[in-house]
Amino acid sequence: MIDVRLQLSVRDARRRFDLDLAFATDAPFVALYGPSGAGKSLTLQALAGLLPVRAGHVRLNGRTLLDTAAGINLPPEQRGVGYLFQHYALFPHLSARDNIAFGLRSPWGRLSPADAARVDALIDNFGLRAMAHSKPAHLSGGQQQRVALARALACQPQVLLLDEPFAALHTTLRRQLRSELRALREQLGIPALLVSHDPEDVLALADEVLVLDGGGLQHRLLATDPDLRRALDHAL
Numbered sequence: 001m002i003d004v005r006l007q008l009s010v011r012d013a014r015r016r017f018d019l020d021l022a023f024a025t026d027a028p029f030v031a032l033y034g035p036s037g038a039g040k041s042l043t044l045q046a047l048a049g050l051l052p053v054r055a056g057h058v059r060l061n062g063r064t065l066l067d068t069a070a071g072i073n074l075p076p077e078q079r080g081v082g083y084l085f086q087h088y089a090l091f092p093h094l095s096a097r098d099n100i101a102f103g104l105r106s107p108w109g110r111l112s113p114a115d116a117a118r119v120d121a122l123i124d125n126f127g128l129r130a131m132a133h134s135k136p137a138h139l140s141g142g143q144q145q146r147v148a149l150a151r152a153l154a155c156q157p158q159v160l161l162l163d164e165p166f167a168a169l170h171t172t173l174r175r176q177l178r179s180e181l182r183a184l185r186e187q188l189g190i191p192a193l194l195v196s197h198d199p200e201d202v203l204a205l206a207d208e209v210l211v212l213d214g215g216g217l218q219h220r221l222l223a224t225d226p227d228l229r230r231a232l233d234h235a236l
């Protein structure tokens with residue numbers, strides 16, 4: 001169960017954007033869907049603890065990650081959240097292996113033997129052995145996506161947050177990686193929240209769709225809804 005209420009504002013010199021939404025869901029795969037600038041990425045960032053929240057809570061399977069009223073606000077590294085960032089945000093100067101291991105290293109840069117074994121297992125599971133020592137610029141789009149996904153999983157997360165995980169990929173690879181992602185999530189047995197504005201991603205993966213616009217939740221749709229495709233097209 002993911003139970004969320006978020007109120008926050010972001011601003012720069014000229015603009016201010018308010019996010020104000022609440023939802024609770026048991027769906028294994030949830031899509032945050034809606035037009036550009038709706039507040040989808042900000043929602044993921046707030047869930048991960050990367051943005052200050054003015055008021056609200058985040059509970060994951062009964063565990064409180066944030067509760068502003070109770071003064072609880074776990075830092076990102078204690079939230080048990082695996083985050084695949086938009087455009088992957090891989091470190092360009094680090095190898096694929098060091099990218100995957102990044103969040104596991106001690107402040108002195110050490111990797112415990114157990115963590116090193118986990119990183120090696122992820123490298124093998126994602127078919128990255130041959131390019132483990134290559135930098136991101138020397139990897140294909142699909143390989144970069146796999147490194148980003150392996151990095152998100154390295155901390156053994158309780159929930160997976162995926163921000164446009166297929167945006168940089170061409171159609172055939174998108175299709176293949178969608179089914180890999182679906183199988184992987186089922187195997188891990190953890191919930192996933194996917195940000196996308198591609199109806200095909202939503203139709204292929206989501207059990208429930210939260211349609212966002214203007215920083216709020218407009219409506220909720222289920223994968224079983226016979227009019228889902230039309231509703232998705234209508235929502236953009």
Ligand SMILES: Nc1ncnc2c1ncn2[C@@H]1O[C@H](COP(=O)(O)OP(=O)(O)OP(=O)(O)O)[C@@H](O)[C@H]1O
Nearest residue numbers: 010011012017035036037038039040041042043197
């Ligand atoms: N750090 C920030 N400071 C100021 N404004 C921001 C900041 N981050 C995002 N915004 C603004 O907040 C709004 C929502 O941004 P968000 O990234 O959540 O949109 P989105 O729904 O993910 O869009 P897209 O599909 O284009 O990625 C946008 O208008 C954006 O310009």
